[in-house]
Amino acid sequence: MDVDRCYFDTSYLVRFYLRDAGFDAVRQLAASVLPASARHGRLEVVAALHRALREGRIKQDGLRQALEQFEQECRSGALHWLILTEAVFSRAERILTEAPATTFLRAADALHLGCAAENGFTEIYSHDRHLLAAASLFGLRGVNVILSP
Secondary structure (H helix, E strand, O other): OOOOOOOOOHHHHHHHHOOOOHHHHHHHHHHOOEEEEOOOHHHHHHHHHHHHOOOOOOOOHHHHHHHHHHHHHHHOOOOOEOOOOOOHHHHHHHHHHHHHOOOOHHHHHHHHHHHHHHHHOOOOEEOOHHOOOHHHHHOOOOOOOOOOO
């Protein structure tokens, strides 16, 4: 039986390792799909975990455990990493160039959106309001399963 792939940005991936708001909903969704993300998301996860250490949300031992779990899941194929091709960069650059002046979109998020679109995804799962707002520019539907308080 084939497992459906869903594109998760880093705001969702990091919830596999931190008990941030909505982690339970993200983990429940991930239990029935294969999470996919752009390759730069690996570095973003490591940076987000280190940020949690810096902010005092986890201790050094918690960081070590989270990184070990993350590396094991990367090695086992539990997370599917997509290559950032020239087509991804070209799409992101073109769309940012043509985007309305009111669009707020960081370069790394544009790469997530471009990568999802170039790889045939129709939806992108995220908790980032700016990424979700820009998803339609890339022909994607932004989805957030995390309930706001």
